[in-house]
Amino acid sequence: LLMGAIEDWNDLEKEYTQLEEDHKNYCELLSRLSAAQQKCLSQIAHHRYRIKCILDLLNRASKAPHGEEERKQIADLKMKIADRKINFHEMEDNLPHKNGLYLRIILGQVNVSLLTKEAKFIYKKDYETFKLTVSYIILALAFLSGFLVSSRWCDAVLNFLLVWYYCTLTIRESILRVNGSRIKGWWLTHHFISTVCAAISLIWPDGYTYSMFRYQHILFVIYLSFVYVLQYYYQSGCLYRLRSLGESHEMDITVEGFMSWMWKGLSFLLPFLYFGYFFQLYNAYVLFQLSQHPLCEEWQVLALSAIHLTLFLGNVSTTSLVVVNKVRS
Amino acid sequence: LLMGAIEDWNDLEKEYTQLEEDHKNYCELLSRLSAAQQKCLSQIAHHRYRIKCILDLLNRASKAPHGEEERKQIADLKMKIADRKINFHEMEDNLPHKNGLYLRIILGQVNVSLLTKEAKFIYKKDYETFKLTVSYIILALAFLSGFLVSSRWCDAVLNFLLVWYYCTLTIRESILRVNGSRIKGWWLTHHFISTVCAAISLIWPDGYTYSMFRYQHILFVIYLSFVYVLQYYYQSGCLYRLRSLGESHEMDITVEGFMSWMWKGLSFLLPFLYFGYFFQLYNAYVLFQLSQHPLCEEWQVLALSAIHLTLFLGNVSTTSLVVVNKVRS
Ligand SMILES: CC(C)(COP(=O)(O)OP(=O)(O)OC[C@H]1O[C@@H](n2cnc3c(N)ncnc32)[C@H](O)[C@@H]1OP(=O)(O)O)[C@@H](O)C(=O)NCCC(=O)NCCS
Ligand SMILES: CC(C)(COP(=O)(O)OP(=O)(O)OC[C@H]1O[C@@H](n2cnc3c(N)ncnc32)[C@H](O)[C@@H]1OP(=O)(O)O)[C@@H](O)C(=O)NCCC(=O)NCCS
Numbered sequence: 001l002l003m004g005a006i007e008d009w010n011d012l013e014k015e016y017t018q019l020e021e022d023h024k025n026y027c028e029l030l031s032r033l034s035a036a037q038q039k040c041l042s043q044i045a046h047h048r049y050r051i052k053c054i055l056d057l058l059n060r061a062s063k064a065p066h067g068e069e070e071r072k073q074i075a076d077l078k079m080k081i082a083d084r085k086i087n088f089h090e091m092e093d094n095l096p097h098k099n100g101l102y103l104r105i106i107l108g109q110v111n112v113s114l115l116t117k118e119a120k121f122i123y124k125k126d127y128e129t130f131k132l133t134v135s136y137i138i139l140a141l142a143f144l145s146g147f148l149v150s151s152r153w154c155d156a157v158l159n160f161l162l163v164w165y166y167c168t169l170t171i172r173e174s175i176l177r178v179n180g181s182r183i184k185g186w187w188l189t190h191h192f193i194s195t196v197c198a199a200i201s202l203i204w205p206d207g208y209t210y211s212m213f214r215y216q217h218i219l220f221v222i223y224l225s226f227v228y229v230l231q232y233y234y235q236s237g238c239l240y241r242l243r244s245l246g247e248s249h250e251m252d253i254t255v256e257g258f259m260s261w262m263w264k265g266l267s268f269l270l271p272f273l274y275f276g277y278f279f280q281l282y283n284a285y286v287l288f289q290l291s292q293h294p295l296c297e298e299w300q301v302l303a304l305s306a307i308h309l310t311l312f313l314g315n316v317s318t319t320s321l322v323v324v325n326k327v328r329s
Numbered sequence: 330l331l332m333g334a335i336e337d338w339n340d341l342e343k344e345y346t347q348l349e350e351d352h353k354n355y356c357e358l359l360s361r362l363s364a365a366q367q368k369c370l371s372q373i374a375h376h377r378y379r380i381k382c383i384l385d386l387l388n389r390a391s392k393a394p395h396g397e398e399e400r401k402q403i404a405d406l407k408m409k410i411a412d413r414k415i416n417f418h419e420m421e422d423n424l425p426h427k428n429g430l431y432l433r434i435i436l437g438q439v440n441v442s443l444l445t446k447e448a449k450f451i452y453k454k455d456y457e458t459f460k461l462t463v464s465y466i467i468l469a470l471a472f473l474s475g476f477l478v479s480s481r482w483c484d485a486v487l488n489f490l491l492v493w494y495y496c497t498l499t500i501r502e503s504i505l506r507v508n509g510s511r512i513k514g515w516w517l518t519h520h521f522i523s524t525v526c527a528a529i530s531l532i533w534p535d536g537y538t539y540s541m542f543r544y545q546h547i548l549f550v551i552y553l554s555f556v557y558v559l560q561y562y563y564q565s566g567c568l569y570r571l572r573s574l575g576e577s578h579e580m581d582i583t584v585e586g587f588m589s590w591m592w593k594g595l596s597f598l599l600p601f602l603y604f605g606y607f608f609q610l611y612n613a614y615v616l617f618q619l620s621q622h623p624l625c626e627e628w629q630v631l632a633l634s635a636i637h638l639t640l641f642l643g644n645v646s647t648t649s650l651v652v653v654n655k656v657r658s
Binding site for chain 2: 036
């Protein structure tokens with residue numbers, strides 16, 4: 001036995017020198033990579049600066065009197081510059097990105113860049129699955145708290161979960177944005193405000209107003225989770241289709257296919273979304289009425305009413321704008 | 330003007346081909362790096378597996394009867410294996426690490442590895458500064474809420490801040506741990522429990538018990554923030570000294586210097602820490618008394634009492650263990 005162990009060890013020893021070699025090689029690559037990264041980043045910054053100067057010149061030139069020929073040249077150069085900027089964006093996809101303020105506060109200076117398309121796709125998919133899973137849990141808890149256990153304790157757990165969920169969403173969405181997702185700023189703000197909203201519901205003391213609104217609140221949470229589930233099927237459908245679009249090369253056919261799928265999905269989803277938004281408006285109205293009630297002493301009621309109104313306004317305008325833009329293009 | 334702009338552009342165009350070259354070079358390095366990474370990781374896993382097999386053999390061998398010579402060989406091989414394991418740990422310092430469950434839930438599959446010593450140091454320093462800054466803010470808010478504005482609203486903001494702070498700490502500390510910090514598990518658990526503790530204080534309804542404990546709670550928060558500030562000076566002192574230790578080469582002198590500095594710091598800090606722990610025990614006692622009071626209806630009181638007791642027990646035993654281990658070595 002002992003001889004066997006010693007022999008194995010000696011074999012392994014030989015392989016170990018190979019591993020050491022590989023590791024040294026890897027460390028060298030790592031330092032070369034960060035040098036190359038730095039170089040690319042500083043060059044892009046330099047180019048950006050130079051281009052800004054050229055644009056300044058062009059703007060001044062286009063103010064001075066000039067002939068047909070010159071106008072064509074200016075327009076031409078501006079086109080080239082716009083193209084170049086797109087190129088820079090594409091290059092930056094593979095370069096590490098700076099964290100925004102929010103991520104810097106929560107996570108610190110850690111690098112959360114996803115440098116390949118594949119990594120980005122996996123991360124986004126993971127984000128959607130996360131939303132789906134937590135939505136189901138919230139749905140279950142809200143049912144429990146609405147129809148089976150009507151104790152303040154159960155409500156507190158539900159509201160805690162909501163606070164945690166929206167908070168986590170803002171973190172993950174900030175990471176997505178750092179990595180080039182085009183999530184509208186409003187949805188991020190929406191999740192910030194929803195965190196505050198859930199937190200205020202959490203500290204709303206038990207009493208007349210709370211018991212008056214409790215049932216409606218739980219119904220709203222149930223409806224919202226249901227909409228999130230629907231949204232999941234739409235968003236993850238888009239994601240998969242966009243990915244296979246990116247991979248395949250028979251562009252024309254697939255883009256059309258994607259568009260028609262997207263419109264079908266959207267026209268199914270939108271009525272539910274708008275119903276949810278008007279539910280929010282209705283919440284704001286009911287809460288406002290409650291806040292005028294003589295028995296109402298809590299500041300939470302008016303605050304929640306204002307928050308629901310804000311959410312309604314932001315959601316309706318953003319979603320409508322997105323849809324209008326989609327119709328146009 | 331226009332001619333100038335066009336000339337500049339043409340210059341820049343030349344530089345751009347260089348940038349494109351560099352970027353292609355960078356992308357190639359990136360893919361080579363991830364291949365090398367994969368190779369090292371899988372080789373280490375393979376070695377680990379083989380070593381486990383050898384250890385099994387050795388254990389069986391040491392059970393069988395054997396002479397002096399053999400015993401020496403076994404001990405020798407075991408030593409070598411232990412050394413090898415340390416080598417693996419060192420190699421892994423430069424390799425990406427898998428996120429733990431908590432980070433996977435909060436952040437998803439994003440890679441938060443810090444691959445160089447320098448990056449690790451900066452991250453740790455940033456973490457300490459974060460703690461210091463937020464401690465000062467908490468201190469200010471607690472003073473405000475304790476001595477100037479005694480409204481439930483101000484308490485709520487303070488407790489919110491505490492929830493957020495501890496929550497963020499757990500995230501950052503998980504990142505530190507992924508990157509090889511030896512923070513004891515208890516401190517992480519401590520911050521989890523503290524999050525829950527602050528959250529329960531947040532939803533504690535206003536009433537007899539709340540007003541009885543309010544003042545003591547705020548005093549405790551003030552004391553804790555004060556201790557955090559002291560701790561900052563100790564921890565960041567350790568950090569800087571450890572770093573210069575790692576860089577300099579006159580090992581002996583500096584290690585001794587470090588040890589004597591550390592002991593001085595510790596013996597200054599420890600009385601404050603233990604006072605804080607006994608404050609926690611006292612909190613647990615007062616809360617327990619309150620929970621027995623006929624006017625007490627809230628479950629929060631007993632829950633908080635249990636939490637403070639747990640924190641006291643965990644803190645005292647962990648800190649004492651750490652100190653005892655330091656004395657021994
Ligand atoms: C209206 C809607 C269906 C349009 O979705 P879409 O077709 O993906 O919209 P866009 O083309 O503007 O998407 C741009 C990016 O933002 C993301 N995105 C859009 N809405 C998002 C949302 N609500 N949350 C997170 N990400 C979102 C998309 O996934 C896409 O990401 P990518 O750049 O990584 O591919 C979508 O915005 C939506 O579901 N909004 C409703 C959200 C809501 O109201 N929630 C509360 C319910 S009452
Ligand atoms: C007792 C104490 C001073 C010892 O500190 P230390 O000398 O750094 O202890 P260790 O050698 O065990 O440290 C190991 C690692 O854990 C870190 N660490 C130790 N205690 C920590 C804490 N409370 N929070 C975060 N990190 C901590 C150290 O920075 C070190 O990190 P590194 O591996 O990245 O270098 C420290 O643990 C401490 O301050 N504890 C008190 C915390 C507390 O009780 N807070 C509540 C106040 S009532």
